[in-house]
Amino acid sequence: MAAPADQVSPSATGVAVEVNLGDRLFRWATAAFAAGAIVALAAMAVQMTRASALSLRHFGPGFVTSTEWDPVRDLYGGLPYIYGTLVSSFLALLIAVPVSLGVAILLSELAPPWLLRPASFLVELLAAVPSVIYGLWGVFVLTPWLRESIQPPLQSALGFLPFFKGTPRGFGLMAGGMILAIMILPTISSVTREVMRAVPATLREGALALGSTKWEMVRTAVLPYARSGIVGAIILGLGRALGETMAVTMVIGNRAEISASLFAPSYTMASVIANEFTEASGDLYLSALS
Numbered sequence: 001m002a003a004p005a006d007q008v009s010p011s012a013t014g015v016a017v018e019v020n021l022g023d024r025l026f027r028w029a030t031a032a033f034a035a036g037a038i039v040a041l042a043a044m045a046v047q048m049t050r051a052s053a054l055s056l057r058h059f060g061p062g063f064v065t066s067t068e069w070d071p072v073r074d075l076y077g078g079l080p081y082i083y084g085t086l087v088s089s090f091l092a093l094l095i096a097v098p099v100s101l102g103v104a105i106l107l108s109e110l111a112p113p114w115l116l117r118p119a120s121f122l123v124e125l126l127a128a129v130p131s132v133i134y135g136l137w138g139v140f141v142l143t144p145w146l147r148e149s150i151q152p153p154l155q156s157a158l159g160f161l162p163f164f165k166g167t168p169r170g171f172g173l174m175a176g177g178m179i180l181a182i183m184i185l186p187t188i189s190s191v192t193r194e195v196m197r198a199v200p201a202t203l204r205e206g207a208l209a210l211g212s213t214k215w216e217m218v219r220t221a222v223l224p225y226a227r228s229g230i231v232g233a234i235i236l237g238l239g240r241a242l243g244e245t246m247a248v249t250m251v252i253g254n255r256a257e258i259s260a261s262l263f264a265p266s267y268t269m270a271s272v273i274a275n276e277f278t279e280a281s282g283d284l285y286l287s288a289l290s
Contacts (some may be wrong), residue, residue: 032053050289054283063288069256069272071280080256083175084266088248089241091177091262092184097179097234100188105110107189108196109218119192128185138179143170143251146178151263162260169253174262180244184237191236195229196222245270249281 055063055076066077077196108203147170158164199222223230245268251264254275272288280286 030052032181048290052287054287055290058284059162059288063210065256067256071276071282071285074282074284075217076284078269078288080258081267081269081272082263083258084176084252085242087268088176088180088252088268089238091173092180092241093234096185096188096237100185100192100233100237101230103185103189104196105218108193109144109222110214123189125186125188126182130203131183131244131246132250134179134183134247134253138247140169142179143175146170146175150174153261163262165213166259166261166263169265171251171253171264171265172261172263173252173259176248176268177262178265179247179289180241181249183244183247184240187240188233188237191233191269192230195226195233198229199225243270245274249274 007078059066059076063076064078065083065185066075067079068075068077071082101221103123107123111119134233136208147168150173151164151168151170154164155166155168203221204217207221212220218277248268249271252268252271254271256267256272257264259266277289278287
């Protein structure tokens with residue numbers, strides 16, 4: 001049947017064309033934004049590769065396996081800094097992930113309404129504290145507490161293990177890992193809470209209808225559904241831990257050595273860059289830091 005003369009097809013008006021053009025422009029704009037982030041990351045990678053080319057040619061793969069760092073003789077090896085970065089970040093995740101998961105479960109599943117808002121605010125407030133404040137707190141509160149109250153009992157009870165040998169100093173890998181754990185806790189817990197709140201209510205209701213307790217409902221219905229989001233939250237926390245500079249520099253001891261003991265001082269890649277970049281005078285020195 002033919003359309004009445006007074007009815008005009010939407011495609012015959014300027015509206016449809018205008019909407020399509022707007023959609024097309026919006027898609028191009030968002031694609032440009034996404035491409036801009038990728039281009040910025042690629043530009044940083046290219047610049048860092050160019051800046052480190054001299055040390056890569058001079059030392060080759062031995063740079064990441066050597067333990068000697070001597071600016072006087074222009075000998076540079078990055079293994080102690082890689083070790084300190086990885087161990088302190090792993091220790092931070094070991095402490096922060098269970099605590100963050102517990103905080104997220106409390107705030108998303110168990111907390112009463114009167115507790116939910118202030119507790120959420122206080123947890124997220126931790127992310128707003130500058131890292132230098134964490135560092136000062138670590139120097140004046142955390143390290144004395146570790147030296148006097150935590151490390152001596154650990155040494156007495158578990159001193160036969162290589163992780164708890166040595167002199168309790170307060171400063172060291174344990175202090176660095178603990179302060180990193182506090183710093184990444186709000187990131188992991190906030191993202192995990194939002195992921196768990198996105199779980200469909202029907203899954204919770206179905207588990208409870210089958211006779212599950214609250215904990216069984218969380219364990220069997222909520223956590224499996226939110227697993228990928230929780231992993232993403234952990235990866236975000238790991239990125240914060242790997243790149244943290246100031247707070248770790250103030251409590252980790254800043255000594256380039258590889259030791260199994262958590263009481264021993266250590267060094268991270270971010271810390272050595274922050275401490276030595278302004279003092280680097282030679283091209284090879286700057287290239288090694290890059």
